[in-house]
Amino acid sequence: MTNDEPHTSREPTAKSDGGATEQYIPLDAVPESAPRPDLDWGTRIAAAVPSMPRLLKYAIAIAVAVLWIVPFLGLFMASFRPLGEILAGWWHVEGMTITFENYRRAWSYQTAPMGRALFNTLVVTVPAVLVVMLLGAMAAYPFARFEFPLKTMLFFFILLVMAAPPELVAMGNYNTLREIGLFDSYMGLILVHIGWGLGWVVLFLRNYLLGIPEELEEAARIDGASRYQIFRTIILPLSTPALVSVAVIQFTWVWNAFFFPLVFMRSPELYLAPQVLPLMTGRIQVEWGLVAAGSVMTMAVPVFLFLMLERYYKQGMVAAVTD
Amino acid sequence: MTQVSMENVSKYFDDGETVANYRLNLEVEEGEFLVFLGPSGCGKTTALRLIAGLEEPSEGAIYFDGQRVDRWSPSDRNVAMVFQNYALYPHMSVAENVAYPLKIQGVPPDDRDQRIEEVLRFLHIEAQASKSPAELSGGQRQRVALARAIVREPSVFLLDEPLSNLDAKLRQEMRSELKRLQDELEITTIYVTHNQEEAMSMADRVVVMNRGTIRQIAPPEELYSRPRTEWVARFIGSPPMNLLRGTRQNGSIAFGEAGSVDIGETTVGGLETVPRGDVSLGVRPEDISIATERPASTTAIAGTVDTVEPLGEYTVVNVAVGDQIVNAKVPTTSVERDDPVYLTFDDADAYLYDENGELLT
């Protein structure tokens, strides 16, 4: 086609299906959003409903997810109902009695009141998390940036500890804490948790720091910052997402831990919440309402934290194990 | 060889909140090399994906050789596609990548091996056959993607910005190679790009798109010589066409203080047909001459030199005309900043666009 041809050769051509077709549409004829034809509701609903196989997929997915939380649903329901109704089956909802009696009794449970136990758990968890974050970040920095003697060996120890069961350190720590007089104390348990958590935190933060461009630090050095200033003003702020991940994951682990408190906390007034729960099952008839109320109170904290900081929790989890 | 056509095809996303394509009408001839050209976000990639079958049109119909295909899955359409990032299967070797479409079609292994060998040799990557995609350079990956696409002898060949991840030199090379490939294979080819040089150099016809619609379909020369709208005029050519806003008065166009021009015959005919009112006068930089003395011709616009950019091959002079800047592309010049100059051009090189930006005929 050349210029000499009449320009009408590219004019709109009528199409077979009778609908108006124009080759070029004026720009102002383009709608901002899809034109909505006036359809009756039937057609509209039919268009909005996904296809059969897709519908089936949704049904299966929702069924699976619901099945997965049924046990927690039962626990939750039981925590608000009298024992009689629980024994008859929490899934019977007609004529349901809602009571806070279970929570009241759990809160002031005679062996170890949940109120006190939750407080103890918090007292142990918060410092164990904060100190691990600080010391972990500090130790991770040289691991990410510098070469130093014994680095490989330290790496090996970190991996070893990450693989080790907590039972393996219990005997040694039991003797250590007895010797330094910290057995059966907040401080003793906090120290054990810090030592246990440092391994994965250092490795996790080190991998994160490797992703921060070194040029940033070099620029800061040229600007005259000391290594400590660089750590405080460049490294720590840039690691915030990783530190948040560490905080949520470490918090849930320490809060949820059962074995360490079981071994190191022996006085009932120092019991941690997870430690108290199995005591509530009693001897003859399990007090399900009491156990459920105590469990709901204990799990509320990590579950709430998970739901609030889900993204950091999941990213951290994935990064921690797949790095 | 297949002929593809789109009839009133629209595509909406986000429950109709976004209009990606609006009423596309298009016919691709058998064996044609058609290029979709437009700025990013203009809907050209969506249009390509509609043809591939990766998206279903919200309205309208798509035909392959007269058969309606818009509800068909990609596998039923026998199309091949090269993705912008090549989309090579990272866990397969080069040969396995190329073999994959054949394996799915159930081509017997012996036949398969022979075809793979041929196509790898054709694209000069036979030495890479057993490497993994991660070991290849950008250009080699590009070739593997091409090999995977052509090995199955598709009826339509679709390419989505295939050269945009290559460096300038390689892009030039691949451009001519692609053109050669298409000439030899004679497969109907639809190619998406935002690079006008690519479009102009390869296409049989170019489809210029903006805001989800087709602004013009034309062969490259026509696109250059007869841009249908102000927008297309500005989009094609480098530097782009100058467009001067003025008012049409009694056979001439007035540009305020810069003077006025009498226009006899523009590229599209006499001025008699032009209605009174606001118009834009378009002249390509390469069609403008610069004079320091007022010329005898009446089509002269007065201005002041703003900047001079000597580019070796030619020089671009930016001239301030009123509050607008006009680019002129001249072989050499002696003018300097702040020199008063007169811009002249042939009537035949001038374009007039109405208030809606449509070419006046």
Add this chain to the structure above:
Amino acid sequence: MSLRDHIDGLEADRDTASGIDREKAVAIVIFLVPGLTLFGIFSVGPIVYSAVGSFFSWDGFSMESFVGLDNWIRTFADPLIIHWDNIARWRFPMGALTQNLLWVVLHVPISTLLGLGMAVLFADLKGRRILRSMVFLGFTTPTIIIGLVLMFIYDPQAGIFNELLRVIGLEGSVRNWTQSPQVAIYALIAGGIWVQTGFNMLLYSSALAAIDPSVIESAKVDGAGRWRRFWDIVWPLVRPVTAVVVIMGIIWVMRVFDIVYAAGGSAGGPNHSYSVLGIEVYRAAFEPPIDYGKAMVVALIQLVIVAPLALYIARMD
């Protein structure tokens, strides 16, 4: 410039160079020491202590004399750890080690498959974040509560599992599952799977999300149907994660303690019928009669099984 000046200059250079080195070394020490001290005292130290202690005889909590492999031989011969007679007759208790390995054999493959299945099922659904969080909920819950919840589910009266059996007409099977020696371990393993599936799903989901969508589309254009796309493209690309999933599963199972303790106390169920290694360590170390030597050996067995796998993950990087 005189020679003297030149030499002075060189020395000055050397001084500043070693100054930087010294400053750097001091910084490294300051950064490392606080963390590594606590790590050494409370993690590495106790592991070394246990490794050494496993070759000594113990009087309560204090180390006595070197006894070579005595503790190890004694432990492996202990029917609480491996009960050969019962294994031959496939009757519980078969010993904590056997039972722990049975956990691995059942729990790991099933939870891996379920995790993959759910990740794929949820991958392109609306509301997948909520669905995933529902499945993942168990993993954020204290495991001791998981154990208690399992007891609640399997309770003969209040348990929904038994109710389900009654509804489908299997009244005969209704029982207190966690207290029935021959089946309790399977009931608990099911609970472990319930929890771990969420974690596995999370790992597979992130692996699926990392696949370049155009690779899948490319396979579509190449003509691959749903199944072929899964087996040829998706599965090979998420397969590397499977190693991580399996190994993390093994580590989790080899450490399992809370669930078993909740259901069966420190005995690990009636007649130790579903005890695991962790339970044996606890009882040997902290319940009379104290047997530190055995506790250390059993804990080391746990580590020895898992350590090569953990090193393998680290090497994969």
